[in-house]
Amino acid sequence: MNLFRLLPFALRRLPFAFCLFAAALSAQAPPKRIVSLVPNVTEILFAIGAGPQVVAVSNYDVEPPEVRSLPTVGALIDPDTEKILSLRPDLVITYGSQTDLQGQLTRASIPFFDYRHGGLDHIMVTMRALGARTGHAEQAERVARALQASIDAVKARVAGKPRPRTLLVFGREPGSLRNIYASAGRGFLHDMLVAAGGQDVLSDIDKESAQVSTEMILARKPDVILELNAATRLNEADLKAVVDPWLTLSSVPAVRNKRVIILTGPGMTVPGPRVIDGIEKMATALHP
Amino acid sequence: MSIRRRIIIVVSGFAAFAVAVMIWAPTVGSTPISLARAFDRSIAWDDNVDAQIFFVARLPRVLAGGLVGATLAAAGVVLQALLRNPLATPFTLGVSAGASLGAMLAVTMRLELSVLGVTSIPLASFAGSMIATGIVYALASSQRRGLSTNVLLLAGVTLNAFFSALILFVQYLADFAEALRAIRWMMGGLDVASYFPIVAALPFIIISFAAFAMMTRTLNLLSVGAEAAASRGVEIVRAQRLAFISASLATGAAVSLGGPIGFIGIIVPHLVRLLVGSDHRIVLPASALFGAAFLVLCDLAARTLMSPLEIPVGVVTALIGGPFFLWLLVKRS
Amino acid sequence: MRDLLSADNVSFRYAAGAPLVVDGVTVRLSDGALAGILGPNGSGKTTLLRLLSGTRRPTSGRVLLGNRPLDQFSRREAARQIAVVPQETELAFEYRAIEIVLMGRHPHLGLLTVEGPGDVRIAHDALAATGTSHLADRFFHELSGGEKQRIVIAAALAQSANLLLLDEPTASLDLGYQLEISSLLLRLNQDHGVTMAISTHDLNMAASICRELILMRDGRVLASGPTAEVLTPENVRRLYDVEADVQVNSETGHMTVVPVRRIK
Numbered sequence: 001m002n003l004f005r006l007l008p009f010a011l012r013r014l015p016f017a018f019c020l021f022a023a024a025l026s027a028q029a030p031p032k033r034i035v036s037l038v039p040n041v042t043e044i045l046f047a048i049g050a051g052p053q054v055v056a057v058s059n060y061d062v063e064p065p066e067v068r069s070l071p072t073v074g075a076l077i078d079p080d081t082e083k084i085l086s087l088r089p090d091l092v093i094t095y096g097s098q099t100d101l102q103g104q105l106t107r108a109s110i111p112f113f114d115y116r117h118g119g120l121d122h123i124m125v126t127m128r129a130l131g132a133r134t135g136h137a138e139q140a141e142r143v144a145r146a147l148q149a150s151i152d153a154v155k156a157r158v159a160g161k162p163r164p165r166t167l168l169v170f171g172r173e174p175g176s177l178r179n180i181y182a183s184a185g186r187g188f189l190h191d192m193l194v195a196a197g198g199q200d201v202l203s204d205i206d207k208e209s210a211q212v213s214t215e216m217i218l219a220r221k222p223d224v225i226l227e228l229n230a231a232t233r234l235n236e237a238d239l240k241a242v243v244d245p246w247l248t249l250s251s252v253p254a255v256r257n258k259r260v261i262i263l264t265g266p267g268m269t270v271p272g273p274r275v276i277d278g279i280e281k282m283a284t285a286l287h288p
Numbered sequence: 289m290s291i292r293r294r295i296i297i298v299v300s301g302f303a304a305f306a307v308a309v310m311i312w313a314p315t316v317g318s319t320p321i322s323l324a325r326a327f328d329r330s331i332a333w334d335d336n337v338d339a340q341i342f343f344v345a346r347l348p349r350v351l352a353g354g355l356v357g358a359t360l361a362a363a364g365v366v367l368q369a370l371l372r373n374p375l376a377t378p379f380t381l382g383v384s385a386g387a388s389l390g391a392m393l394a395v396t397m398r399l400e401l402s403v404l405g406v407t408s409i410p411l412a413s414f415a416g417s418m419i420a421t422g423i424v425y426a427l428a429s430s431q432r433r434g435l436s437t438n439v440l441l442l443a444g445v446t447l448n449a450f451f452s453a454l455i456l457f458v459q460y461l462a463d464f465a466e467a468l469r470a471i472r473w474m475m476g477g478l479d480v481a482s483y484f485p486i487v488a489a490l491p492f493i494i495i496s497f498a499a500f501a502m503m504t505r506t507l508n509l510l511s512v513g514a515e516a517a518a519s520r521g522v523e524i525v526r527a528q529r530l531a532f533i534s535a536s537l538a539t540g541a542a543v544s545l546g547g548p549i550g551f552i553g554i555i556v557p558h559l560v561r562l563l564v565g566s567d568h569r570i571v572l573p574a575s576a577l578f579g580a581a582f583l584v585l586c587d588l589a590a591r592t593l594m595s596p597l598e599i600p601v602g603v604v605t606a607l608i609g610g611p612f613f614l615w616l617l618v619k620r621s
Numbered sequence: 622m623r624d625l626l627s628a629d630n631v632s633f634r635y636a637a638g639a640p641l642v643v644d645g646v647t648v649r650l651s652d653g654a655l656a657g658i659l660g661p662n663g664s665g666k667t668t669l670l671r672l673l674s675g676t677r678r679p680t681s682g683r684v685l686l687g688n689r690p691l692d693q694f695s696r697r698e699a700a701r702q703i704a705v706v707p708q709e710t711e712l713a714f715e716y717r718a719i720e721i722v723l724m725g726r727h728p729h730l731g732l733l734t735v736e737g738p739g740d741v742r743i744a745h746d747a748l749a750a751t752g753t754s755h756l757a758d759r760f761f762h763e764l765s766g767g768e769k770q771r772i773v774i775a776a777a778l779a780q781s782a783n784l785l786l787l788d789e790p791t792a793s794l795d796l797g798y799q800l801e802i803s804s805l806l807l808r809l810n811q812d813h814g815v816t817m818a819i820s821t822h823d824l825n826m827a828a829s830i831c832r833e834l835i836l837m838r839d840g841r842v843l844a845s846g847p848t849a850e851v852l853t854p855e856n857v858r859r860l861y862d863v864e865a866d867v868q869v870n871s872e873t874g875h876m877t878v879v880p881v882r883r884i885k
Contacts, residue, residue: 060463076464171469174400175407177481179472204596211472211598213591214481215345218337219319241400248344248481250334291723292735372713502732509724511713518676519707520780521700521728566714569735 030135031091031111035073035084037101038115041093041126042067043272048131048140056087063267063274085110091133120191123271124148143273150276151195154283158197161287164223166198167254168282170209170269172227177214177245184210188271196282198224218249225254226285229264261285298570302560302577309581310354313588314346318595344481352478352486352545353587353601354580357552359493359542361560361579362500364553365572366535369507370528371437377553378539381444381532382420384548385451387540388474390416391547392455395470396462406488409473410544417540420447425532435528437514476547476602478587489541496538499530500572507531507568549602551609552579558616624685625816626650626703626784631672631682632840642668644840645682650784650818655810657831657848658820661861665840666820667708670786673818675699700728704777706787710769712761718772719757722747725779740779747778750813751805767798771805778809785809787819791826799823803830828852828876836860852876858884 074080096116124144131140171181183189187208268278325338363378394412427443509517633643671677684691751771836843
């Protein structure tokens with residue numbers, strides 16, 4: 001009688017028990033074949049020493065150089081599920097919005113790591129989580145601490161200095177002031193700017209980014225305009241071509257005081273180990 | 289009342305409305321400004337924020353809106369008469385799809401050239417629109433006799449679909465950020481922050497409007513039927529060619545300036561016809577003027593309603609235009 | 622009487638390689654003529670009218686307006702002398718009757734000229750002549766079939782042309798309207814001196830108003846000449862493959878055609 005009463009309970013608990021078992025299993029054996037669909041997570045994996053376990057990456061992966069010889073399996077909106085499955089991975093790094101892929105992986109009993117971009121702190125959180133997941137907890141902890149220490153060092157350097165009101169531009173129609181996109185009140189770019197000792201002029205907009213009109217820029221009067229440029233470096237003429245359109249807005253303090261600063265270099269804004277380069281560059285630009 | 293008087297009075301009424309809107313629009317925005325300061329010549333330009341907001345941020349924007357709105361509405365009127373189809377738009381014959389493909393390619397290939405202050409995206413979109421126009425024209429006039437409006441319509445619609453597929457393909461191959469930028473371009477935007485693009489688009493639009501002005505009575509006759517128009521003294525083939533080429537040229541220039549802003553070219557002519565009848569000598573100028581005012585007002589809504597955020601102006605026209613058009617359909621049937 | 626409009630051995634095909642729709646046709650319209658063009662569907666009547674109005678150019682042969690080739694006239698010049706009433710008028714937009722009639726003034730106006738009081742008077746005269754003055758401000762699409770046809774004829778009259786070519790003007794009308802239109806045409810011809818060519822399927826209308834007939838079949842002229850000579854049972858049979866009685870009222874001189882049966 002009692003046994004019968006217990007049965008449904010036991011059945012309900014069965015999946016949970018199974019999960020525990022699976023978790024215990026995976027905790028015992030770190031993944032040997034990782035497929036990463038998220039470029040900045042790939043960078044983190046290599047930084048924490050899990051690089052040798054990575055067997056395939058996304059189409060957009062270029063860093064570190066080791067990944068360039070690895071097979072590619074699609075990207076955010078078009079992951080090649082068949083290819084992923086054929087690689088027999090035991091861990092797939094997916095982005096949070098790839099719910100279809102996650103469903104397919106679940107059906108194929110392949111574990112996945114669900115990543116989503118967050119603020120600056122989230123990089124360290126991700127490093128530690130991946131460290132635990134891939135069997136590199138110690139190295140991950142070391143790397144995370146070192147990165148945090150470098151960020152803190154920049155913060156300490158700029159502490160107490162006046163924070164210039166900054167417009168952080170990351171997209172614009174070439175040669176004009178049209179379709180300007182800038183970082184706004186939250187998110188990773190916003191956190192980088194704050195860490196580098198700036199104050200975001202769009203901090204009242206509770207979004208990661210915003211399209212900003214020329215009227216808004218004139219009205220907000222930023223002291224500094226930082227513009228991210230994907231080019232590795234710009235020669236004199238290119239730099240002039242990039243800066244020139246801004247000169248139209250001559251009443252903006254940043255323009256008047258020649259503080260429109262173009263930050264070059266790829267990867268500056270990749271939420272991974274290289275983020276410190278970006279923060280350093282911003283800090284140097286804001287507090288020369 | 290004589291016909292001339294009626295034309296003058298009605299068109300003057302629309303002109304007064306358009307001018308009033310164009311004068312009022314730059315005085316309002318997301319930021320309150322002092323007009324006295326803006327026009328005070330004693331303050332140095334570099335120190336005069338109010339003047340810069342007025343003359344750099346708002347005035348070019350209002351002028352671009354007026355020009356694009358007037359052009360799309362007028363081109364809509366011309367194409368509707370040419371195709372004898374009240375549902376035609378300036379984008380029906382593939383001009384905007386060509387322009388979008390051009391812009392898309394400029395974005396993904398990271399073209400960074402500039403001619404007389406006009407940058408790569410407007411240049412590429414204008415080139416794209418002219419290529420699309422050329423293809424449609426060649427197809428429609430490949431038959432021995434003149435220009436077939438049926439083939440014109442069919443070629444335009446097919447080219448639209450084909451170019452849209454190419455756009456999706458290029459977009460698929462593009463980087464995420466690039467694809468986003470191209471999509472944003474397709475939503476339309478008038479924050480030009482410079483007079484150069486306006487001045488560059490102007491000659492094409494002026495030439496087209498000169499052609500429009502000469503064809504208003506012909507458009508009336510075309511609305512009655514090509515054969516009837518021919519028997520009343522219209523050189524049909526020449527008239528159709530002129531209408532198609534000038535409308536496409538104007539649309540191409542407008543789209544390169546403000547992006548493919550939808551609905552203007554169809555709602556405005558319909559609304560104007562409801563108000564003043566179908567005589568193109570009134571419908572055409574009245575639509576141009578009303579289109580200018582309408583787009584400037586839509587852009588005013590776009591830049592103030594959700595301030596500090598901007599709503600893409602094409603989204604505003606679609607949000608107003610969609611329901612309005614449905615209402616029109618229900619009311620008519 | 623001199624020929625106002627004549628076609629001299631004209632042929633026409635719509636596209637290269639297509640069959641001839643008009644094949645070696647010669648017709649003459651003298652000043653003041655009222656001619657009927659009869660023939661089965663697809664016999665080339667509409668195309669012949671297009672050639673005569675100059676909206677299409679013959680593939681071979683020529684059309685003379687007065688004694689000058691029609692293709693030497695600009696469209697505007699030709700339209701001042703030749704007006705056309707098409708079979709059907711389908712508007713893309715809504716126009717009032719008076720607007721439609723005023724469009725007839727097109728060939729008389731300059732590029733940017735607007736119709737003046739003179740043009741408006743002519744348009745109103747045309748409405749009066751077709752008995753449609755009361756319809757001036759009504760929307761065309763709201764009118765009945767007969768009213769529409771009369772407005773279109775008024776528009777052609779407003780063109781102030783001395784030649785009127787009508788393509789099946791009574792085709793879609795009921796008996797009352799048919800009678801109305803045919804008496805209107807007769808009146809226009811007799812009182813206003815308008816020269817006319819009318820294509821029609823209505824043998825009785827043609828018999829009652831047309832003074833001469835052109836019978837067309839397969840793009841060719843089968844017979845032409847004064848109505849009484851042309852409208853014989855023999856010709857009707859050759860034209861339509863229909864056996865018919867042709868009766869002449871000895872008092873009025875009116876001819877009536879009564880179809881009896883189809884041959885073949």
